[in-house]
Every structure is written in C-alpha cells, then in structure tokens.
Amino acid sequence: MYSKSEIAQAELLGSGANRYCVISPRDNSICLKIDLPFERKKTKNWRQSIQRYLSRNFNYFNENFVEWRAAKKLHKLVTHEIALEYIAPIYSLDESELGWILSTELVRNEDGTVAKSLHHHICENSTLSKQQLYKEIDKFCKFLLEYRIPLFDLNSGNMVIQQSSKGMRLYCVDIKSIARGKEIIPISYWSNRLMKKKILRRADRLKQVIKKQG
Template sequence: MFSSVELEGAEFLGAGANRYCVISPNDDNVCLKIDIPIAQRQCKNWRQAIKRHLSKEIIQFNENYIEWMAYKKLTNRFSQVELDQFIAGCFDLHKTPDGQLILACQLIRNADHSIALSLDHHLKNGTVFDLVQINQAVDELSEWLVRHSIPLFDLNSGNLVVQYNKKSIRLMCIDIKSTYKGKEIIPISYWSKKIMQKKIRRRSERLKKTIQLRMNKVL
C-alpha cells in the first residue's frame, strides 16, 4: 500500500478521463493507474455520468477493476511469455483507505530503458515514422490478436505505446479493458470468432489510416 505522500510525490506519466498514471515509488518499471476522484472527472454525456457514478458504488464498473479482470482472464488462456509480446502486464490491484483503486502495471520501456511513449504522443509531437515500419507493427499486433482470438477492439493511438528495440519497433497495448467488457449492447463480436477477427482487422486498417493522415498533417 502506498501513502498519499508517496503517490503525490511520484513521477506523473499522464491522465485519461477516469484515471491518471504515475511511476511506482517502489519500482521504476511499474506504472500505477489511479482513480481520479469522481468530483474531478468531466462527463461528456449522461451515459458517462451514470457510468462514473456506478463505478463508485459498484466495483464491476470501475475501470481498474475491469482491466484487472481482463488481464486475469487472459492469463487463464495464455502463458506469461505469450502475453508479454504485445500486452503490458497487470501485477496487482490495491484499494486505498478512501476507496480509490490502484492498478499496478508493467511500465513499458525501450531498449535504452527510456519510457515507451504512446502512439498518440508521437503523432501529436510530430514524430515521423517510416510508414512501412509502423504499418508492419500494426499488422503484427492485429494478426496476433486474430490468431489468438483476443477481442481487443479499442485499437486507438492512446492505448498503444511504441517500443523501440534496437532497429525495430513494436506496438504494446497498455489498456485491455475492451477484451473483457465492450460497448456492444449485444456482444456478437465476442461470441463469433469470424466477426471478432473481421472487427479487429477493420480497427487495424482504421488505425493505419489515422496514422497516415496525422503524419501527413505534420509533413
């Protein structure tokens, strides 16, 4: 368990709509995903407001809990070695005295030990990738998901980090909630392997188009 002083002094990595991330005070290879207090979250619509209220009252709606369960489900299907190829590991789920959930995850680093930054960060800050190389990285990830029937549909630039390994790059997923709980009212994509695979490939192609469009704006 971490004290509030330790968490406040931890190195900040970034924030999403419901969580913020810091480097663990105990291990610089661990990222802590921490609930943003309900009162500080911005809601875009009534559905989001309801979901965020429920996440406080019912643990099954909490993002850290969902991601923890998603990873536990994957570890029941695959070896750690297999998952480590493309997915950041989840190590533990803690609860603070004030009820916040903290998810301890693998902090992805590059070969030189620098922190692997999100694809979104690279595109926002003008990184120009070799289009063949980045498309190959997208394809490697999506084909791995298809081969293992892993319903990771949330293939967006904010959920993926670019890991530099000497002369190659790899996309690592740092948010796997969608493998456990999706947005479909009737989750057909989770039931049918063919529909799942088609959806993953569509999302993959959409991501490649997004990368090219955002790079073209820089160029």
C-alpha cells in the first residue's frame, strides 16, 4: 500500500478533471491514478456535481473503480494481447490513505521519456503533422469498431502518442467510458449501429479540434 508521503514525492504526469497521475515511486514503468481532493475536482454543470458527490460516497461511482470495471468489460471483448495494441494495460486497484489507486502501464517512448498526450501534441509545437495524427485516430477507431468496443470519450487528454524508430503509435490511457457513458439511457452501448455512429462522430470531432489548431 502506498503512503501519503510516498505519493507526495512522486513525479506528476498530468491531471484530468477528477484524477491526477504520477510515476510510481516503486517502479518507473507504472503510472498511478489518484483521486483529486474533493474540492479540486472540476464540475462544469449539475451532472458533474452529482457525479462528484456519488464518486465520493459510493465506490461504484469512483473514477478509479469505474476504470477498473471498464478494464474487466474490455477483456470480455478482446484478449489481453489484442487490447495491448492500443490500450495501456491496467494492473490493479488498491486501497490507500489517499483513496483508491489504479496502477496502469506508463507509456514511454523508445528513448525512455514519457509519451506525451495527444492534447500536448495539438497545443504545443509538435513535430508530428496533422495528417499523421488523423491517421492514428483512424487506426484507433478501426480497432474499436472491429472489436465492438464502446469507448466514446475520444478526447485528446485520454490518448498519448508513443514515438519510436518504427514510427508513432496512439495509446488510450483512460478507458472509463467503456463502463460509464454520459447518456441517461445508454442506447449506444446496446446497439452496434449506434455505437459505430457515435465512435465515428467522436473521432470526427477530435479531428476537427486538431484541424482548427495552428
């Protein structure tokens, strides 16, 4: 079990609306995802306020728990080896003084540096062209559609780009949406046709974000 002081000294990788990610102080190939303190969680609307309340009070709604459930659901759809092609593996969910901690593979480039998020490549001066990024997004969507994986949260903070002498590769590092969506009635999870349409729509939206940059 990780202690508060161990986590406080760990190197920060990034943070999202609900969690922050650090390099494990015990193994630098592992990324630890930890709940942001309640007051630092971002809420843009009433939906998110309810989600924040539920996540604090019921394990079932906690973000790390949701992603852990998503990993289990993913492995009902594809083998570990197939998932590895595009999704950073999730290893364990453990209790700690800071709440639930999710351990996942830390995606690194061939030179050992940490793979940057797609968001970083879009907003900073990236050496990668827009066409290269579109191609990676298309490959990822093809993978989702081929195995009917209901992963809809295609936002640029949830993906990282790994670079090596062989080229680049997109990895998804946040698969919560496989287990939990934003729809009140989750029809996109029940109908293959709607799932496909929604994934393509989300991919298109992501490409539009890239197109508008620079």
